[in-house]
Amino acid sequence: MRVVELFAGAGGMSLGLSQAGMHVAMAFEFQEAMLRVYRKNLQSPIRRFGGRNHAHQYDLTQYPDLIPTIASLSPDMLVGGPPCQDFSPAGNRIEGANAKLTPYYAQIICIVRPEWFVLENVPGAGKAKAYAAAKKLLEHAGYGLSENVLTCSFYGVPQRRKRLFLIGRLGEQNNFLNSSIAQKASKKEMSIRDAFGDRFGENMYFHARARDRKSVRPTTGPAPTIRSGSGRSGKKHPGDFYDPEMTELALFQGFPPTWDWSGETADNVSKMIANAVPVTVARAVGEVILDRHFGRSIPAISDGFNKWLSDKGYGDPSIRNVRSRINAGRRLLLGRTYSDPTHEIGALETVLDTIDLNVKAKSDIRISMRLLREFIASTIPEPLVSSSASREIAEMRVRIRQQKVLYPNHRREEAEPYDDYPDLETA
Numbered sequence: 001m002r003v004v005e006l007f008a009g010a011g012g013m014s015l016g017l018s019q020a021g022m023h024v025a026m027a028f029e030f031q032e033a034m035l036r037v038y039r040k041n042l043q044s045p046i047r048r049f050g051g052r053n054h055a056h057q058y059d060l061t062q063y064p065d066l067i068p069t070i071a072s073l074s075p076d077m078l079v080g081g082p083p084c085q086d087f088s089p090a091g092n093r094i095e096g097a098n099a100k101l102t103p104y105y106a107q108i109i110c111i112v113r114p115e116w117f118v119l120e121n122v123p124g125a126g127k128a129k130a131y132a133a134a135k136k137l138l139e140h141a142g143y144g145l146s147e148n149v150l151t152c153s154f155y156g157v158p159q160r161r162k163r164l165f166l167i168g169r170l171g172e173q174n175n176f177l178n179s180s181i182a183q184k185a186s187k188k189e190m191s192i193r194d195a196f197g198d199r200f201g202e203n204m205y206f207h208a209r210a211r212d213r214k215s216v217r218p219t220t221g222p223a224p225t226i227r228s229g230s231g232r233s234g235k236k237h238p239g240d241f242y243d244p245e246m247t248e249l250a251l252f253q254g255f256p257p258t259w260d261w262s263g264e265t266a267d268n269v270s271k272m273i274a275n276a277v278p279v280t281v282a283r284a285v286g287e288v289i290l291d292r293h294f295g296r297s298i299p300a301i302s303d304g305f306n307k308w309l310s311d312k313g314y315g316d317p318s319i320r321n322v323r324s325r326i327n328a329g330r331r332l333l334l335g336r337t338y339s340d341p342t343h344e345i346g347a348l349e350t351v352l353d354t355i356d357l358n359v360k361a362k363s364d365i366r367i368s369m370r371l372l373r374e375f376i377a378s379t380i381p382e383p384l385v386s387s388s389a390s391r392e393i394a395e396m397r398v399r400i401r402q403q404k405v406l407y408p409n410h411r412r413e414e415a416e417p418y419d420d421y422p423d424l425e426t427a
Helices: 012-020 032-041 060-065 066-072 097-112 122-128 129-140 176-184 192-196 246-253 268-274 279-293 304-311 316-332 340-352 359-378 389-406
Strands: 001-005 023-029 055-057 076-080 116-121 143-151 162-170 203-206 216-218 233-239 241-243
Touching: 001 012, 012 023, 012 268, 023 032, 032 055, 032 076, 032 268, 060 066, 060 097, 060 143, 066 097, 076 097, 097 116, 097 129, 116 129, 116 279, 122 143, 122 162, 129 143, 129 241, 143 176, 176 268, 192 216, 192 246, 246 268, 316 340, 316 359, 340 359
Parallel strands: 001 023, 001 076, 023 055, 076 116, 203 241
Antiparallel strands: 116 162, 143 162, 203 216, 233 241
8 A cells, every 4th residue: 555644744554554654655744853854764665655765855744745746656545644732731722823733634645536545643632623624525525534532552552642633535435444443453551561671670760740630650651641751860769760861752653773863952852752653553554455445344234223123023033144144245346335335235236246146145145235234324413403394494404415325427307208198199
């Protein structure tokens, strides 16, 4: 899978995606210090990266000039984490110039139209107007969206950092990847000791921003979110805790010990490490995307489907059979959850024509997939209304939206202008 990354930072996302098996063809970053670190660590001879000059400095507020270059690479996926200071608890949480880069990034996606995209940010971005505007653009462009806030300690990182991942794919239903993202999580958090053994002793010091928060943490649990002020001396203190320096905390972000931060100021290094996408989280997300891209995974069936079938009179054995046939249908469709049912029907019929199944088995798969569509249509929420008249109108609108989900291209046949006139030959 060919990837172009924007807002590449010091290379955490690129490294993780390359470890997952993706090919990062080109990367763009505006900050010179970040670009220097990226180039030192992520150039050839690393196998999965582009040529020696695949990382470039660019001001993405001037994104229209960049679009032809990106489009010429025909990327399968665009990846980016627009600057998050305007959304972060560590910033002032006022939407300013940085926040505008999020809808700019969405516009690049909508014009280039890769099959996939990833937008990564802090969880607070999910409440921002700029983020809402970006999502609206992407939905209108035909992308199905999966939005998840990941706790990184469940994805191979020994810190309780949370990051928002918005993943999109053309032609999918919303939430198409949520179950696979959830299944990728480990059952227990990764602790500092899990990751590093006895290297840091029993306790570690992570400088807390607020007085009411603990700075000394046991290594039997994960670290708090790594921030630019988290690291200090790199020494063992008399109070029986280890005070890490910032480059040691880069290990908590998944960077390898050989990562070269040399030549940069301590302030720049601390900011680069604190702002990085954890490498192992990026790898996990990349693996989930690749599994779906190549049809190695299918989405879980929606919650509530069993009860919906039961309310329709299906017994437990029939419900199990329906679910089994839906999973068979989804495997035939390589995990796709088409937003347009006619596309799903067409794709399913094409596959069914090529496989050796009896007529009844094919019919059972069709019927089961149809039942799932009906269930999805039934989950469209009814809007709140204030009067019986407006309720009737709202109910009618819900029925219309449900019909659009089931029959998006259906047009009601209208009578011809002279249909009610008698036949002239028999009059």
